[in-house]
Amino acid sequence: MKNNLKVERAIKDITQDELAKVIGVSRQAINSIEAAKYVPSTVLALKLSAFFGKAVNEIFFLDEDD
Amino acid sequence: MGANILLPHTFRQLGWIILVPAAILGMMVLFDNFSLDILDSRMITIYKSDSVPLISPKSQGHWFQIIDVNFTQTIIGLLNIFALLFIAFSKEKEEDEFIRKVRLDALVMATYVNYGFLIICFVFFYNLDFLMVMIFNMFTTLIFFIIFFRYMIYKSQKTVVNEE
Numbered sequence: 001m002k003n004n005l006k007v008e009r010a011i012k013d014i015t016q017d018e019l020a021k022v023i024g025v026s027r028q029a030i031n032s033i034e035a036a037k038y039v040p041s042t043v044l045a046l047k048l049s050a051f052f053g054k055a056v057n058e059i060f061f062l063d064e065d066d
Numbered sequence: 067m068g069a070n071i072l073l074p075h076t077f078r079q080l081g082w083i084i085l086v087p088a089a090i091l092g093m094m095v096l097f098d099n100f101s102l103d104i105l106d107s108r109m110i111t112i113y114k115s116d117s118v119p120l121i122s123p124k125s126q127g128h129w130f131q132i133i134d135v136n137f138t139q140t141i142i143g144l145l146n147i148f149a150l151l152f153i154a155f156s157k158e159k160e161e162d163e164f165i166r167k168v169r170l171d172a173l174v175m176a177t178y179v180n181y182g183f184l185i186i187c188f189v190f191f192y193n194l195d196f197l198m199v200m201i202f203n204m205f206t207t208l209i210f211f212i213i214f215f216r217y218m219i220y221k222s223q224k225t226v227v228n229e230e
Contacts, residue, residue: 016226024162025160025162025163025164026158026160026162026164026165027223027226028164028165028219028222028223028225028226029162029163029164029165031222031225031226032164032222032225033164035225038164038167040163040164041163043163044163
């Protein structure tokens, strides 16, 4: 799964650390999601979607491998 | 693995405080026959065989027999097990779904590596030498897990620092 979390974060001008605190997860979680090393749960994806005010499928996309 | 089946974060420190002396005493028991006479006692066993040869269908023995024992190695062994469990399964300061995934990966890795070593030892150690292997094996899954989990957490933290 791919995502444009980094872009969304840049638009909002918020660091990984700040985003992690707002969402209530570890910094490593945000970092690993951005690096496409970790696929978040639906709950976490929905929390991120609510924070950025965008639909989940505007932030996360299926990969060819999925 | 839900966070609710994990121990509170403070148990990790408690685990280390117990582990350091318990591990030293454990080595003294294994390699120096360390034993305290005041821990001589009577204890009920589930099964006690009459002869030294290890359990076989032909061995004679008794169920639920009370015997004379020394508790030194029992107590030190238990301290080591509890200390390792506390360190291994206490929550992280920031517990979340990513940490839980890392924990599961580390647990699977530790189980594979532990069985890898056990298979090699099972083939190349016999009789009482294999008993020694099994004594170490009481602790090694947890030790491998702690090493892998801490390393994977450390690696993910390092990646975060590099990003900034």
